Amino acid sequence: MGDYVKEYLARTPGSKNLFERAEKVIPGGVCHGPRYFAPHPLYINKTRGSKIYDVDGNEYVDLWMGHYSHIMGHQPEHIARLLEEKIGDGTHWGIVNQYQVDFAEEICRIVPCAERVRFGVSGTEATMYAVRLARAYTGRNVILKVRGGWHGPSTDLSVAVHSPMDVPESAGLPPGVAEYTKTISYNETEQTLEMIGKYQSDLAGVILEGVGQYFIPPEAGYLEAVQKAVQKAGGLFILDEVITGCRLGITGAQGRYNLQPDLTTMGKVLGGGMNLGLVAGRRDIMDLSSATSKLSKDKKVLMGGGTFSCMPPAMITGRTMLKYLDDHKDEVYPVLEEKGKKVREGVEQALRSNNVRANCFGVGSLFTTCFPNSDDSTIRNFEDVEINSDMFKREQEFRVGMLNKGVYTMYGGGAVSLAHTDEDIKRIIDAAEAVAHEMADDF
Numbered sequence: 001m002g003d004y005v006k007e008y009l010a011r012t013p014g015s016k017n018l019f020e021r022a023e024k025v026i027p028g029g030v031c032h033g034p035r036y037f038a039p040h041p042l043y044i045n046k047t048r049g050s051k052i053y054d055v056d057g058n059e060y061v062d063l064w065m066g067h068y069s070h071i072m073g074h075q076p077e078h079i080a081r082l083l084e085e086k087i088g089d090g091t092h093w094g095i096v097n098q099y100q101v102d103f104a105e106e107i108c109r110i111v112p113c114a115e116r117v118r119f120g121v122s123g124t125e126a127t128m129y130a131v132r133l134a135r136a137y138t139g140r141n142v143i144l145k146v147r148g149g150w151h152g153p154s155t156d157l158s159v160a161v162h163s164p165m166d167v168p169e170s171a172g173l174p175p176g177v178a179e180y181t182k183t184i185s186y187n188e189t190e191q192t193l194e195m196i197g198k199y200q201s202d203l204a205g206v207i208l209e210g211v212g213q214y215f216i217p218p219e220a221g222y223l224e225a226v227q228k229a230v231q232k233a234g235g236l237f238i239l240d241e242v243i244t245g246c247r248l249g250i251t252g253a254q255g256r257y258n259l260q261p262d263l264t265t266m267g268k269v270l271g272g273g274m275n276l277g278l279v280a281g282r283r284d285i286m287d288l289s290s291a292t293s294k295l296s297k298d299k300k301v302l303m304g305g306g307t308f309s310c311m312p313p314a315m316i317t318g319r320t321m322l323k324y325l326d327d328h329k330d331e332v333y334p335v336l337e338e339k340g341k342k343v344r345e346g347v348e349q350a351l352r353s354n355n356v357r358a359n360c361f362g363v364g365s366l367f368t369t370c371f372p373n374s375d376d377s378t379i380r381n382f383e384d385v386e387i388n389s390d391m392f393k394r395e396q397e398f399r400v401g402m403l404n405k406g407v408y409t410m411y412g413g414g415a416v417s418l419a420h421t422d423e424d425i426k427r428i429i430d431a432a433e434a435v436a437h438e439m440a441d442d443f
């Protein structure tokens with residue numbers, strides 16, 4: 001057992017105890033895979049701003065930020081106050097309310113491709129319905145997705161997320177899934193265009209994120225080329241902005257990279273701390289799901305927002321967050337860019353100057369630390385991370401090491417928020433420096 005594991009065990013007996021209890025009643029002890037790590041996950045009982053607190057009373061600078069949701073930090077004061085004020089009116093009505101209209105209007109005003117929007121409660125549903133809309137609208141079947149790309153675990157998109165890529169992503173999937181969900185490699189323009197050409201006559205659409213897996217930046221021209229080719233082929237360009245929406249700028253990746261998706265999916269940041277997923281896009285496509293449409297059943301798209309869709313608290317926090325970010329966009333996004341750059345450069349420098357070969361990459365406030373095999377390793381997509389780096393082994397080491405120093409990371413990085421101060425950033429870089437001493441290799 002590495003010293004870093006011993007240190008972690010000594011710091012977190014309360015978490016260990018809770019995990020042992022959890023394993024007896026929850027398969028594997030967690031309800032979402034990435035929340036597990038060895039020797040046991042950290043159990044949290046309080047959050048505020050850039051900090052989280054575990055059940056043993058340890059404080060951490062948080063970079064995971066609720067799966068990259070909390071762009072203003074945990075519990076921004078004005079949203080927490082508003083929620084407190086409104087919660088007494090009821091949390092769940094199951095009947096239409098003004099808050100969803102107000103929120104939808106703001107989304108259609110701000111998100112470039114949004115002419116119509118439908119709310120659900122998770123990004124998983126949103127991407128599942130986006131793909132269904134694309135198939136219905138085009139009357140075609142094939143969807144192209146990026147290898148390693150995660151859009152939630154819906155049946156259609158549970159293809160080629162983890163290696164080995166040609167093995168079904170899960171047991172229990174119908175045999176035909178991979179037949180209609182084909183894969184492309186991020187940033188490989190020629191190969192992607194070839195695939196679009198190959199499936200052209202039955203291509204319903206391409207779904208991808210503006211950034212690659214692990215926040216690998218898009219190469220100049222890649223996204224535009226994919227968009228142009230898929231739209232020319234008669235398919236839809238679906239931009240999954242569940243992470244990037246209102247994160248890479250108020251208009252997300254579509255604004256940042258000047259894209260015109262036919263459909264987009266959002267969640268995380270836009271929930272303002274509550275659960276949310278939404279599909280938005282062109283009116284003629286979205287209207288296939290209209291509750292008042294006269295279309296016959298075989299033309300209409302079944303979309304169920306679900307029992308908990310449009311709950312007032314989520315509509316209120318979401319709209320308030322969106323409005324805040326829009327009203328303050330000229331200050332918010334440059335600050336996030338600067339903080340993101342500072343952390344990426346600082347962590348990479350802290351590791352490299354202490355003999356740990358590392359690359360911190362990302363876009364805006366998002367970042368990942370990758371541990372390449374050599375200085376010549378190229379990392380342009382998920383396959384490169386797998387082949388050309390020790391990411392999966394070293395990241396675990398780095399994560400537990402960073403926890404011991406009071407920093408919570410995911411994939412060696414995470415999402416910097418407005419709540420992260422210069423002092424927090426220094427703490428992150430100092431922690432990386434200290435962990436580097438423990439990880440140091442000879443390169």
Ligand SMILES: Cc1ncc(COP(=O)(O)O)c(C=O)c1O
Binds near residue numbers: 125150267277
């Ligand atoms: C790009 C992307 N799409 C979709 C999803 C699924 O969203 P949710 O976890 O809200 O279901 C995620 C979740 O991490 C995501 O990162």
